[in-house]
Structure formats: C-alpha cells, structure tokens
Amino acid sequence: MIDFLGTTPTPGTLPSHWHAGWPSPKHDPAPEIQVHAYTEHTVLLRQNMSVHFEAPFLFLLFGNERALLLDTGASPDPAHFPLRATVDALIEEWLARHPRTGYELLVAHTHGHGDHIAADAQFADRPATTVVPPGLADVTRHFGFTDWPHRAVELDLGGRVLDLVPGPGHHPAAVVFYDRHTGLLLTGDSLYPGRLYVDDAAAYAETADRLIDFCATRPVSHVLGCHIEMTTTPDEDYPRGTTHQPDEPPLQLTAAHLHTLRRALAETAGRPGAHPYGDFVLVHRE
Numbered sequence: 478m479i480d481f482l483g484t485t486p487t488p489g490t491l492p493s494h495w496h497a498g499w500p501s502p503k504h505d506p507a508p509e510i511q512v513h514a515y516t517e518h519t520v521l522l523r524q525n526m527s528v529h530f531e532a533p534f535l536f537l538l539f540g541n542e543r544a545l546l547l548d549t550g551a552s553p554d555p556a557h558f559p560l561r562a563t564v565d566a567l568i569e570e571w572l573a574r575h576p577r578t579g580y581e582l583l584v585a586h587t588h589g590h591g592d593h594i595a596a597d598a599q600f601a602d603r604p605a606t607t608v609v610p611p612g613l614a615d616v617t618r619h620f621g622f623t624d625w626p627h628r629a630v631e632l633d634l635g636g637r638v639l640d641l642v643p644g645p646g647h648h649p650a651a652v653v654f655y656d657r658h659t660g661l662l663l664t665g666d667s668l669y670p671g672r673l674y675v676d677d678a679a680a681y682a683e684t685a686d687r688l689i690d691f692c693a694t695r696p697v698s699h700v701l702g703c704h705i706e707m708t709t710t711p712d713e714d715y716p717r718g719t720t721h722q723p724d725e726p727p728l729q730l731t732a733a734h735l736h737t738l739r740r741a742l743a744e745t746a747g748r749p750g751a752h753p754y755g756d757f758v759l760v761h762r763e
Contacts (some may be wrong), residue, residue, distance in 0.1 A: 478541050479518065480635040485616035486660030486698050489515035491729060495705065498526030498721035510563050517574075518637070519659055520567055521701070524550045524631065528558055530720050534728065535704045536663055537564060538656060538730040539571050540634020541583035543602060547654060547663060549599070551592035561599035583634075584608040586616075587665025587703060588648035611647060613650040620652075626683070629691065642691055645680025647674055653688060660698035663690075668738055668757070669702020670726050675761045676747055685739040692732045699729040723752065 499505035505527035515520045518539040526532035529551040538601035589611030609619045626643030644651040654663040666722040705725045741759045745752045752759045
C-alpha cells in the first residue's frame with residue numbers, strides 16, 4: 478500500500494512549457510495528447526491545440542483502490558482524440574509498478590461544459606469504471622454533497638483523499654478539487670491564466686470567498702486550471718479560436734490569485750464585458 482498521508486504535500490515537477498499547437502495544425506508532429514508525470518502518482522494531460530483550440534488540461538490521480546480522471550476533453554472521436562487508449566496505457570503502466578487486483582477508475586468533471594465532457598462516451602463500456610454525469614443532481618448525489626454549495630465533501634481514492642469544494646459561478650455544478658497528497662488545487666474554469674467567464678456573479682463571488690477560506694488553512698502548492706489563454710504580456714490574451722500559442726505563460730497560478738479574483742469580481746460587478754487583471758481576464762456575460 479502506498480502512503481499518501483504525509484504531513485506536507487509531496488512536491489512534483491511541471492514542464493517549462495506545454496505544447497501549444499503548431500502554425501499549421503494539419504502538420505503538427507506532436508501527439509494528440511501531451512502527457513506529463515507531475516509525480517509518480519499524478520499525471521497531467523493536455524489536449525493538443527491542433528486537435529481542438531480549447532486545448533483543455535485533464536488530470537489523472539492514482540490512489541490505492543482507484544484512479545480519478547478529472548475531465549475528458551473537447552473531442553469525442555477516439556480517432557482524433559484517443560483519451561481512453563491513453564488513460565488505459567497510463568493505468569497499465571502504473572499497475573505494472575504497483576500491482577494490485579480489482580483496480581477501478583472514476584471519471585468526474587470540474588464542470589459540465591462541452592470541452593470538459595466530450596470524451597465521456599469513450600469510457601462508457603470500460604470495466605470497473607464509473608462515469609459521473611456532469612449535471613448538478615448527479616454530482617451532488619454521487620459525491621454526497623449536502624447543503625450545496627456551502628459545504629465541501631471528501632473523496633477517498635484509497636488512502637489518497639481529496640476535498641471537493643463547490644464552485645458555481647462559471648457553471649452551476651462546478652467543483653474545485655484539492656488533493657491533500659500534492660497540495661494541488663484543481664480549479665477547472667473558475668481560475669486559470671485565461672478568460673474567466675462569469676455566468677452568475679453572486680455565486681462566483683461566494684465561490685472565491687469559499688476557496689480563500691479553504692486555502693487559508695491548507696498548503697497549496699499550485700493552482701491548476703484547465704486552460705492557458707493568456708500571452709506572457711500582462712492583460713493580453715490570445716483571440717478565441719487560436720490554434721498556436723507560442724508565447725503562452727505557465728499553467729500554474731497561486732492561492733494569492735484567489736484574492737485577485739475576488740477583488741476583480743467586486744470591482745467589475747454589474748459591468749458586462751472583458752476586464753483584464755494581469756494573469757487573467759474576467760468576462761461578465763451580458
């Protein structure tokens with residue numbers, strides 16, 4: 478059995494840069510999915526921008542009893558986006574290093590927008606696999622949320638425990654995942670270096686407050702969202718639909734960005750449109 482209960486987060490490594498598409502998407506030599514081992518038991522994946530401009534990040538976390546795949550990307554067709562094959566290979570490799578029987582896979586989501594759930598069907602017939610539908614009723618029922626969105630719940634992967642914090646504002650059923658083993662805060666589309674779309678400003682502000690309070694008593698190694706849309710120039714983002722971003726910043730943000738987010742929500746309340754805040758752009762939908 479692997480001990481995931483250390484008193485301090487296990488450090489990991491992040492790449493100096495991610496593959497960010499190609500000048501001619503049809504001629505991109507990179508694979509459809511970039512795979513990066515953050516730790517022995519934590520894998521970050523990015524869908525190639527040449528396959529889909531959203532280029533979402535996905536996360537595969539291994540526990541003693543089951544693995545968690547968080548989000549399934551923006552493309553359903555395995556011929557263009559072989560997520561199931563990639564995840565199966567990663568699990569097979571992990572089990573070769575850590576043999577055990579009856580190992581399961583849980584497929585869940587940071588939220589239910591199409592670029593995060595498109596490949597769910599690739600896992601529909603996979604043995605020992607549970608796919609949690611992305612709607613609010615299914616999310617709250619499966620994970621045991623009570624008093625949504627005010628109270629967090631725990632998810633145990635077999636000695637590896639995550640805290641699931643309700644995160645509506647961008648999407649009604651958004652969830653932020655905190656991994657106690659690594660200290661990673663996985664924020665989905667609620668906070669990342671890009672365009673943060675606000676569908677419910679009051680709920681978004683409450684989510685920011687909830688996350689600030691949560692992180693005040695926990696070590697956060699990195700805040701990892703699901704996209705990179707900014708350039709390395711503060712306040713400047715790539716146009717939506719861009720398929721090559723040669724000048725993009727790192728994915729990781731910090732817990733301090735939660736305070737910037739909260740300030741941005743307060744300062745832009747009632748003001749539709751895009752509002753740049755250095756490492757992200759807050760966008761209030763009209």
